[in-house]
Amino acid sequence: xEDNKIITDTQIMSKIKENDSKALEELYDRYSPILYTxxxxxxxDQTVAEEVLADIFVILWKKGKSFELSNExxxxxxxxxxxxxxxxxxxxxxxxxxxxxxxxxxxxEIIIPKISKSIDPVELSKVQAEKEKFEGxxxxxxxxxxYVINMAFYDGKTQGEIASELNIPQTTVKSKIQVALSNLKxxxxxxx
Amino acid sequence: xxxLQVKDLLQAKALGCLDSEEEEIFIKCAKEDENFPWKEYGSxxxxxxxxxxxxxxxxxxQEVKDKVSQTLYDLNEKLTSEEKSVKEDESDEGIIIEExxxxxxxxxQEIPDLKEIGTEKKEMADSISFKKYxxxxxxxxxxxxxxxxxxxxxxxxxxxxxxxxxxxKELKKKPVKNYSSKIPVGENHYGRNKNKLFLITAVxxxxxxxxxxxxxxxxxxxxxxxxxxxxxxLKQQIKSEVINSKLYSNNFCNA
Numbered sequence: 001x002e003d004n005k006i007i008t009d010t011q012i013m014s015k016i017k018e019n020d021s022k023a024l025e026e027l028y029d030r031y032s033p034i035l036y037t038x039x040x041x042x043x044x045d046q047t048v049a050e051e052v053l054a055d056i057f058v059i060l061w062k063k064g065k066s067f068e069l070s071n072e073x074x075x076x077x078x079x080x081x082x083x084x085x086x087x088x089x090x091x092x093x094x095x096x097x098x099x100x101x102x103x104x105x106x107x108x109e110i111i112i113p114k115i116s117k118s119i120d121p122v123e124l125s126k127v128q129a130e131k132e133k134f135e136g137x138x139x140x141x142x143x144x145x146x147y148v149i150n151m152a153f154y155d156g157k158t159q160g161e162i163a164s165e166l167n168i169p170q171t172t173v174k175s176k177i178q179v180a181l182s183n184l185k186x187x188x189x190x191x192x
Numbered sequence: 193x194x195x196l197q198v199k200d201l202l203q204a205k206a207l208g209c210l211d212s213e214e215e216e217i218f219i220k221c222a223k224e225d226e227n228f229p230w231k232e233y234g235s236x237x238x239x240x241x242x243x244x245x246x247x248x249x250x251x252x253x254q255e256v257k258d259k260v261s262q263t264l265y266d267l268n269e270k271l272t273s274e275e276k277s278v279k280e281d282e283s284d285e286g287i288i289i290e291e292x293x294x295x296x297x298x299x300x301q302e303i304p305d306l307k308e309i310g311t312e313k314k315e316m317a318d319s320i321s322f323k324k325y326x327x328x329x330x331x332x333x334x335x336x337x338x339x340x341x342x343x344x345x346x347x348x349x350x351x352x353x354x355x356x357x358x359x360x361k362e363l364k365k366k367p368v369k370n371y372s373s374k375i376p377v378g379e380n381h382y383g384r385n386k387n388k389l390f391l392i393t394a395v396x397x398x399x400x401x402x403x404x405x406x407x408x409x410x411x412x413x414x415x416x417x418x419x420x421x422x423x424x425x426l427k428q429q430i431k432s433e434v435i436n437s438k439l440y441s442n443n444f445c446n447a
Contacts, residue, residue, distance in 0.1 A: 024264070028257060036252040038244040053252060054260045061264055079241040084208060110215075114222060116234025127245045134242045152209035153243060159204055160211045174204065181203035185239045 009074040009123055016064060028057060030124060035082045041154050042086035048093065052086050059085070063112065073121045080113035087156030137187035145180035152177065199229055206236035 007026065015023030035056060040049045059081065088111060091097050100106055127134075138146065151157045151165075159177065163170040198221045204210050205218050222228050 021264070025261070028260065032257070033249050033251045034244055036256070037247045037250045040250055041244070041247055050252065050256045050259065053256060054263050057260050058263055058267060061267065073238065073241075076237050076241040079244055080208070080237065087208065109219065113237070116230040116237060118231035119234035119238050122238060122241075127242055130242075131245050135246055138243075138246065149207065149243075152204070152207040153240065156208070158209050158211045159214075162209070174200070177207060177209065178200065178203045181206065181236055181239065185235060188239060188242075 010121070013064065013074055016060070024057065024061060027060070031078055034124065035078060038079065038082050039086045042083065042156065043090050043093075048089060049086075052082070052089050055085055056082050059107070059112065063108075073115050073119060075122050075124050075127060076119075077113060077115050080115070081111065083153065084111045084113065090156055133191055134188055136191075137184055140187045141180055141183060145176060145183070148173065148176045149180050149184075198225065199232070202229065202233045203236055206233065206240045 009027075012023050012027050012030075016027065032053065036049060036053050039052045039056075040046070043049050043052060056078070060078075088099065088102070091099055092102070141149070148162060151162050152159075157165065159173045160170055163173045166173070198218070201210060201214055201218050204214070210218060
């Protein structure tokens, strides 16, 4: 844990780019618990969750080098990547919806997130330290707003699917999501 | 799509819940629109990524780590072997190019443009697209169709190193083999023609020699025959002259 505080995500990534497998191991030790927890929330099956977790690190090892991560946010990148990958796997396994064939292009375009370079990087340790602050911001949302956010993020439902499931107009879902996320951001920035 | 509409999609995209049509519009805007609100989008990405921190953390088994490391080890092995095969392919191509360049007078006369391009062998090997110029299309041993245009076209293209070289390698591997396998065939063909020519020349030479010998034989034998006849005539002439002189001397004595 001491080391985790010393070496930043950016330093780890630059080592990974130089094929340093120890750096990858370091990153695994640091991130696997939160990624695994997120993946398991989306795909409850343990074996599938483990496979998805392995896939995340394979993508990171294979393609992480080609991305300019020094200016980006590794934490955000990994979380959204894990979420996208797990949702994709869940939909493919359930066969409820037809998805495009999983190809290299599909992975680059849809699964790997394009993270804005205009934001300051945030590290896992900081996120964990601000957990209560974020929880407070979340609790200020209405139950409906929280419900819609969870359906979208963890269940992998689109706005249209949420609308038909809740039997409400799609425009209502869209505005609910817009307002919910804007409020969450404002609540968090203002803090308690 | 107006800026206002793209802004309406930011939150949904950050949550990953856009419908496919809106997803396409969003991707297009993010790629093409210079005024894309990256900062605002980033702030939503950042806030959404904090959500898993609220979950009860579950640590994966040690087995998962072993599995991940095994998967990565296998991947590395695969990549290394792929890289090796590409290097071998490239060196094969280099040898072929070298052979083409040092192919002697006949070859160098027919492919003068190879040297004019002035690129290094490796660069040349990289630039030749075997996908475009199939081995079967490469004429051997004449190389008549190899011209500057086709090679320049390839060298002018900007070299792009893809992070994953599989496709390139797979594309290269087979045609190179075909290409290299054609060269000895061409050489044999050229050698066979040479042998034929030599054989024809030898037979002609023998025939001419034989005719010459026959001609000389007949010529000499006729000469000998005529000489023999002449000798015979001369002998007879001498004989008759001797007889005549004898007769003459006898008559003289008797008289």
